[in-house]
Amino acid sequence: MDEQTRMMQTLAGVAMAGHSVQGGMTLPPPHGHDGGDGDGRKQDIGDILHQIMTITDQSLDEAQAKKHALNCHRMKPALFSVLCEIKEKTGLSIRGAQEEDPPDPQLMRLDNMLLAEGVSGPEKGGGSAAAAAAAAASGGGSSDNSIEHSDYRAKLSQIRQIYHTELEKYEQACNEFTTHVMNLLREQSRTRPISPKEIERMVGIIHRKFSSIQMQLKQSTCEAVMILRSRFLDARRKRRNFSKQATEILNEYFYSHLSNPYPSEEAKEELAKKCSITVSQVSNWFGNKRIRYKKNIGKFQEEANLYAAKTAVNAAHAVAAAVQNNQTSSPTTPNSGSSGSFNLPNSGDMYMNMQSLNGDSYQGAQVGANVQSQVDSLRHVINQTGGYSDALGGNSLYSPHHLNANGGWHEAATPSSVTSPTEGPGSVNSDTSN
């Protein structure tokens, strides 16, 4: 407004000084001769300018009519050239005030995040990559959780779709508005001088306005993604019980390694693969299992029996097969001497026999490990059938003999060093994770 007023005053001044404007310019058509004095002319020009300035306040029809009248006015070219001249002079200040927009760091951050999340990236690959990255970030790290994250990905792609449609809408609105304004300016350029630079500047302003809206969109999209991530990838919220099969496999391992239920990294991986869960899930499971078992052994007795019996059958087969394969006459009844003792000398001997008889140390170790794991089960079953007193009572037949006085497995492993050879190099089911 300040600029406009200034221009108006300047215009009046120039018109006066240069005598380039002649005659009155009131809407009733002016008289053709140079009859007016200075004051009259000034008054006329003032009227015209006032009309121009107030044109926006009038109704559309009215304004259109006035515009047309002004356009047809014989003084129009003269007035136009004066306006051009003034504009030329004042244009510098406008141009000087204009600055090239620097890249907004916040916008860049949002862009990067959206790209990383696969919202603004390429269509398909981005999403899964983001899901995988998110999975890795959440501590999973395995590729097995793709099924788990399908829901997450579905939601993510929903967000992505909304984001893109909104973005498109904004872009469309921006373009529409820009062309509208440009048309308007072009139209107005017939009545007032508008340089291409000015149009450009106006377009820039519009774009900036729209990009700020776009930034809001990006921000809210980022927020939505973050919420989604916390909802879906915080597994505590989205806990799924493992499949029956998986639980069975884990329990089988647990109860067949009751003396030392600490699967090695390799064993964990193996179990994870078998159960279609992650290694950390296996670790969690064993952590929970150990603690819960230890806390309430009585409660797990039945389960223990079940799995022990289950694996005992396998053990018998495995032992028989191993014995047959090795054509040895080793005893097939592993704990004939087991009277509830913690140490299982036979199992150790068996391993030793296997290894000494078998030239292939790796194979020997494997057989040994298998045998050892089955021996745990066998011992358990035998103890059970042999009648056990309460598990918590000191010297019971089936007691957590593998647990030390402190209730820890680790210390108990020391006296049962005879079983440690089963975890020799190359042992697949080695429990020596420490």
Next chain:
DNA sequence: TACAATGATTGTGT
């Protein structure tokens, strides 16, 4: 709906 079971997280100790 209350309760148990269960997978995951957090804090602590080694």
Next chain:
DNA sequence: ACACAATCATTGTA
């Protein structure tokens, strides 16, 4: 880095 213990939050069930 790992294990343990406590705890949380969800799921399954009677």
